[in-house]
Amino acid sequence: DAGITQSPRHKVTETGTPVTLRCHQTENHRYMYWYRQDPGHGLRLIHYSYGVKDTDKGEVSDGYSVSRSKTEDFLLTLESATSSQTSVYFCAIKIQSSYNEQFFGPGTRLTVL
Amino acid sequence: QQQVKQSPQSLIVQKGGISIINCAYENTAFDYFPWYQQFPGKGPALLIAIRPDVSEKKEGRFTISFNKSAKQFSLHIMDSQPGDSATYFCAAKEPPGSARQLTFGSGTQLTVLP
Numbered sequence: 001d002a003g004i005t006q007s008p009r010h011k012v013t014e015t016g017t018p019v020t021l022r023c024h025q026t027e028n029h030r031y032m033y034w035y036r037q038d039p040g041h042g043l044r045l046i047h048y049s050y051g052v053k054d055t056d057k058g059e060v061s062d063g064y065s066v067s068r069s070k071t072e073d074f075l076l077t078l079e080s081a082t083s084s085q086t087s088v089y090f091c092a093i094k095i096q097s098s099y100n101e102q103f104f105g106p107g108t109r110l111t112v113l
Numbered sequence: 114q115q116q117v118k119q120s121p122q123s124l125i126v127q128k129g130g131i132s133i134i135n136c137a138y139e140n141t142a143f144d145y146f147p148w149y150q151q152f153p154g155k156g157p158a159l160l161i162a163i164r165p166d167v168s169e170k171k172e173g174r175f176t177i178s179f180n181k182s183a184k185q186f187s188l189h190i191m192d193s194q195p196g197d198s199a200t201y202f203c204a205a206k207e208p209p210g211s212a213r214q215l216t217f218g219s220g221t222q223l224t225v226l227p
Contacts, residue, residue, distance in 0.1 A: 004156075031214075033214070040122070040219055040220075041219060042119070042202055042217040042218055042219040042220050043157065043202065043215075043217040044217075045215075048214075090156050090157070092156075094214065099145050099147075099162065099164075099206070100145075100206070100209075100214065101147065101159055101162070102159075102214060102215055103158075103159065104149075104156035104157045104158070105156050106154075106155060106156050107154075107155070107156050
């Protein structure tokens with residue numbers, strides 16, 4: 001998994017509660033991404049970061065915020081979880097290469113009741 | 114607005130058969146087309162990729178065919194094996210300067226019967 005870990009791996013929470021997912025990388029990559037994966041939708045970009053404290057929105061950013069205070073950690077926060085945010089969340093990093101490939105972490109399965 | 118359309122949604126193939134998954138894209142600025150393979154409970158893993166100046170790329174039993182004029186590309190899995198059963202995603206990369214990078218297709222769940 002290209003040195004990427006995600007925590008927690010599974011979480012069940014209730015509607016209206018805050019949730020924070022953590023992505024940790026060990027290889028000092030500049031770019032990090034959060035995706036959500038839902039049946040029939042593939043992977044959709046939530047937010048991404050291009051450096052410490054530098055973040056931007058993806059195509060499905062409503063209801064999510066992110067923070068990156070250290071190169072190695074990229075946090076995704078659901079301020080007030082809703083059932084529509086039940087999903088599998090993947091973190092990815094971009095490898096600096098001729099094709100700038102992305103490599104994904106193992107994912108976090110989040111269930112909002 | 115779906116910039117990369119993938120079909121079929123699911124595919125069942127007999128062992129030894131050929132699996133074919135198709136993708137079509139709209140943005141002619143895409144400059145790199147990877148395919149990802151995902152097993153249950155795992156993250157997607159890069160399988161094979163192609164640049165638009167190449168019409169075909171082969172790695173072992175996996176081949177990408179690329180048709181630039183039709184804005185289509187496909188993944189062919191020859192001699193499909195039960196171990197190939199997974200979900201496959203095509204993707205398209207935006208050109209340099211875009212941090213957003215990848216747009217994914219909706220995925221194809223492949224089942225290879227023994």
